[in-house]
Amino acid sequence: DIEMTHSPSSLSASVGDRVTIGCRASQGIGNSVAWYQQKPGKAPKLLVFATSTLESGVPSRFSGGGSGTNYTLTISRLQPEDFATYYCQQYYTPPLTFGQGTKVEIK
Amino acid sequence: QVQLQESGPGLVKPSETLSLMCTVSGVSLSNYYWAWIRQLPGKGLEWIGDGEDSGRGKYKASLRSRVSISVDKSKNQFSLRLTSVSAADSAIYYCARDQGTFIRGGHFDYWGQGILVTVSS
Numbered sequence: 001d002i003e004m005t006h007s008p009s010s011l012s013a014s015v016g017d018r019v020t021i022g023c024r025a026s027q028g029i030g031n032s033v034a035w036y037q038q039k040p041g042k043a044p045k046l047l048v049f050a051t052s053t054l055e056s057g058v059p060s061r062f063s064g065g066g067s068g069t070n071y072t073l074t075i076s077r078l079q080p081e082d083f084a085t086y087y088c089q090q091y092y093t094p095p096l097t098f099g100q101g102t103k104v105e106i107k
Numbered sequence: 108q109v110q111l112q113e114s115g116p117g118l119v120k121p122s123e124t125l126s127l128m129c130t131v132s133g134v135s136l137s138n139y140y141w142a143w144i145r146q147l148p149g150k151g152l153e154w155i156g157d158g159e160d161s162g163r164g165k166y167k168a169s170l171r172s173r174v175s176i177s178v179d180k181s182k183n184q185f186s187l188r189l190t191s192v193s194a195a196d197s198a199i200y201y202c203a204r205d206q207g208t209f210i211r212g213g214h215f216d217y218w219g220q221g222i223l224v225t226v227s228s
Contacts, residue, residue, distance in 0.1 A: 034214035043201055043218035044152065055216065087152060089214065095167045096142075096212045098152040 002026050002090050004099035012107040017078045021102045023088035025069045032092040035064055035073045038101075039084045047086075048073060078104070109133040111202050111219035119196075119226050125189040129202030129219055136160055136180040140205035142215060143176060143187045145198040153198075157205050157212060158185060165209065192226045199223050 003026040013019050023033065031051040036044035046055045048064035051071060061076040075082055083106055088099040115127035129141070136159075143155040156166035158176030166174050170189070178185040189196060199221040207213020 032211070036215075043221050044215075045218075046214060046216050049206070049214040049216075089152075091207055091212045091214055094165055094212050096154040098154070100151045 001095055002029060002093065002097050004088050004090055004097055006086075006088065006099040006102045008102060009100065010103040010105060012105045013078050014107045015078055015080055019075045019078055019082075019104060021073045021086050021088075021104075023066075023071045023073075023099050025071070025090055025092075028068050029090045029092035031067060032090055033064070033066070033071045034089045034091065035062075036087045036089065037082075037084045038087065044087060075104075109204070109217045111204070111217055113200060113202050113219045113222040115222060115224070117223055117225060119192055119224060120228050121193055121226055122191055125187070125192050125196065125224060125226075127187045127200055127202075127222065127224070129185050129187075131183045131185070131204075134204075136178055136183055136185065140207060140209070140212070141176070141178055141185045142203045142205045142212075144201045144203055144215070144218075146201070146221070147198045154212075155187065155189075155200075157207075159209070163209055165212070194226050197224060197226045 005024045007022040034049040035047045038044040052064045085101045085103045140157040142157045158164040160178045160180045173190045175188045201221045202219045203215040204217040
């Protein structure tokens with residue numbers, strides 16, 4: 001199975017900060033990565049797929065990048081509603097796997 | 108708009124079968140794969156498997172002997188069946204639409220709200 005490893009596992013940031021979350025795959029995944037945001041008690045929400053394609057309706061302050069085994073999700077100016085847990089997911093090959101998540105907390 | 112809604116029992120006894128239904132509105136089940144994903148308490152997300160209306164499915168290897176996913180496009184529903192459950196199967200179960208192919212799978216663009224299932228006697 002392809003393992004997805006987040007870094008960091010959690011971070012504290014302030015409104016307006018630029019935040020970058022990393023995800024490393026245990027093998028190359030050919031840009032087949034998606035990012036989700038999950039708030040407590042809610043289902044995950046798709047933010048980005050195919051490494052850098054923003055899902056419809058997602059604010060442009062979110063962006064994705066990377067290649068090979070290393071991928072990132074960046075929030076350019078953190079907003080109060082962005083405090084949540086973020087997960088990466090690879091769909092290069094089954095089984096589809098998720099990272100363990102990065103929790104973004106208020107500083 | 109596309110909506111998914113899980114239903115089923117919230118409590119299942121050990122060794123019994125967990126059966127969940129996902130009702131989909133706003134889109135036909137044809138031409139997509141439909142997934143079940145679970146989240147163990149306080150933990151990350153685990154893909155269980157995908158199914159589609161031709162009957163094809165793919166499952167996580169460690170669950171394959173116990174799981175089946177069926178798609179009924181006439182009712183716009185798909186279901187999960189997990190046999191011989193134990194406490195380790197206690198989780199929030201989500202249904203979702205998979206935008207991928209049979210070979211690769213894809214990202215999940217629509218999710219249900221999730222249903223908490225506890226395995227306990």
